[in-house]
Amino acid sequence: MTTKGNKTMRLILMALALLGILFVTGCSTTPKQQINLEPPQHRAEDIIKKSVDYPVDVHDPMEGFNRRVYTFNYYFDKFLYLPVVKTYEFIMPDYVEKRISNFVDNVFEFNNFTNNLLQLKFKQTGITLARFLVNTTVGIAGMWDPATGLDLPRQSEDFGQTLGHYGVGNGPFIVLPILGPSNLRDTTGLAADVAAFSYVGPQDWVDDNDVTLIFNGVTAIDKRHRESFRYYQTGSPFEYDMIRMLYTTKREMEIAK
């Protein structure tokens, strides 16, 4: 382990400590439910029927914890992540940003390739391989994307989708620190994708801690730069419920594709 590794460790520990504080303070203010409240005009017991399915219902046994991580992510975004991304956007010309995005996407074709293969989608696997070859050579290390123009569109797949493809259910909903909404299946998938990427994929091929560190940093900034979602900007008091429902539906669609 290098000192850089230690630094990363320290950052992670700090983030975890913050999360811990948030969770503890959160728990200590758990509302005491007053028992003798006058019922509202429209009571849940009268309106919600057991026999009816609601799209907004998502299995979420850890909701209290998840909501606190959601809040943590908001502050992490606000005070660290987004300022860094904004600085990046300020310094970099749009043109360079686009080249970096393409470069990052091209490296991650590795995961699209393995997961298309694992789902036995041979045509898509072939397209992914062809894309990678064309973009790495003609597209100069992936900074340009001539493949899409040659009718070789990106075939996005991840291990969460692979699991879903073989019938693995969502599992409980999870809000991951920094990364946001997920569920047990997709979190497992993410861990598998990261492991494959590091131990048998590009990171292993390069085998250089400095390069890996820089690449991870660039990826983290580039991904947030491209993600327009901002916590608590939907204008809905039910944002957590809405995001949970939309995430679940979106993944269902991606798996069915």
Add this chain to the structure above:
Amino acid sequence: MLKKLNRLIGACACLLLLSSGLVYAYDYPFADPYVATVVNTPAEYAKNIPEKVPLKFGSIEMFPEREVPGVLWNFKELYYSYLRQKGPAPLIFLVAGTGASFNSSKMQGMQKAFYQAAYHVISLSSPTHPNFIVAASTSGVPGNLEEDSADLYRVMQAIWQKLQKKMEVTDFYLTGYSLGGAQAAFIARLDEQERAFNFRKVLLINPPVSLYNSVLILDKMLEQNIPGGLDNFNAFYRRAIRAFTDVYAHGNGVEFNDQFLYQAYKYRKAKSDENLAALIGVSFRISSENMVFASDVLTRAGYVVPKGLELKRHDRTTDYVKVLGRLSFLDYFKGIFLPHFQGQNPDLTEAGLISQMSLKYIEDYLRSSPKLGLIHNEDDVILLPGEIDYLRDVFGSRARIFPHGGHCGNMAYTDNVEAMIGFFRTFHTN
């Protein structure tokens, strides 16, 4: 011979004149008002406006003393956006439609169009948006046109206080779409007395005539178009998702963005308007849920949240979503709105309150004020039969009514953007 030729040339010239002047074709692509309302204006038909503008965001505290319950914590300050021209320029305020924020896609389109036409622009959320209810509504009970418009007017003055050093303003203008259009008219009327801005021109885009009538229409769109009724909403939702997945999987290069609905429409055209009407109804119901919940919690009305229950920032809210999903605007009207205003004025009748929620309430002003203008659609789906004729009668030559476009569907269409900008360019048409 020469005479004949002259006559021929004359006839040709006449024909040419006629064809350019009379055969005005309105080529907005959707003749079906439900398709127009849902799909809006596809990029290839939209007026070219700049992609990036130097948009700035701001926030303001209207009620520093107000205690905001934890579940609404992020709504304490009112957010808005503005665009500033370098030199002196007119300033236009934009008011969003029902449930929409200052940053909704329609607002973004308008902002850019006015910025391109060399205006300073300030964009405001609708008084029915949870942020406005919590941060800027005096009563916390949205829907009263006169009161909400007065709140907007106060907000506009407060923001102007903050920004006036940054902007060199020559004149003030105002516009709004949908509910924001109706509010623009009420604000214009208030401004005649208070004179804080002395608006030079005010444009109403697709306003409802009677807010009450329009929301009943929107409630019905949801309630009458889900096969088997709202108990089967989940089945409807699943069918819609399956259809969209189909488009996503088989459509060529389809992506999830603002063009998705148009691509879906091209891929499989709806056989009837029922599903489209249901989608409009769903969208309106979601806005209502947000609005009513914010109002209920803020005013402790005991509507769906028990009185005295303090909802914290991390408390579960799913049951409230489910309950509010089943309640119509009429339920809100009877459960929170009417009691609140009758509490202030015991002589107020239900019919009296409904009549206040209408442009008819200020008809005299609408008829007489030369600064007002109207852009509307013949086939707007939130109007009752006859209401468009009423508007045509009231606004006369100040009305520009397009043959189709549904409710606000054609707002980004080239002719519409030009009509909108053109209205403010020409002073005193009569």
